[in-house]
Amino acid sequence: MAGHWYWYVVLALVVGGYGLWYLLGYRRRTATFAAGAGERGWTYRAPALTVRRRGVAGVVAGRLGVGGSATGNPDFDRRFVFEGDATVLTPEAQTWLTAHPRPFRIDGGEVLVWNEGRFDLDRVEPALEQFGELISHTRLG
Numbered sequence: 504m505a506g507h508w509y510w511y512v513v514l515a516l517v518v519g520g521y522g523l524w525y526l527l528g529y530r531r532r533t534a535t536f537a538a539g540a541g542e543r544g545w546t547y548r549a550p551a552l553t554v555r556r557r558g559v560a561g562v563v564a565g566r567l568g569v570g571g572s573a574t575g576n577p578d579f580d581r582r583f584v585f586e587g588d589a590t591v592l593t594p595e596a597q598t599w600l601t602a603h604p605r606p607f608r609i610d611g612g613e614v615l616v617w618n619e620g621r622f623d624l625d626r627v628e629p630a631l632e633q634f635g636e637l638i639s640h641t642r643l644g
Contacts, residue, residue, distance in 0.1 A: 555606035
């Protein structure tokens with residue numbers, strides 16, 4: 504077993520390489536969107552904040568301490584992924600999100616929400632009520 508240490512190195516290089524490839528691709532796509540929008544006279548801006556639950560790889564990375572603490576609450580940061588300024592999330596909003604883990608995006612004064620699965624009108628009204636609660640707990644509301 505001790506003689507097969509190099510597989511761990513190979514695995515680390517593959518996983519790290521994939522992460523770098525994904526990050527560079529994301530930046531390239533964002534730049535392409537911005538350039539295409541500018542050519543058409545549109546405005547493209549990245550959202551101010553996007554919050555969603557971590558996937559399996561993100562959970563493992565969070566438990567290993569990769570990624571730092573965006574909100575100052577390491578337990579909360581291990582559960583969620585942030586893109587943008589996470590300082591708008593108060594401790595009350597973090598508690599709310601832990602109990603109601605829904606993805607959302609704050610962009611230019613608008614809150615965009617989505618849910619997995621098919622669109623169902625019976626789920627819309629409760630979701631709106633929940634997001635009213637969420638906004639009241641952020642530094643936006």
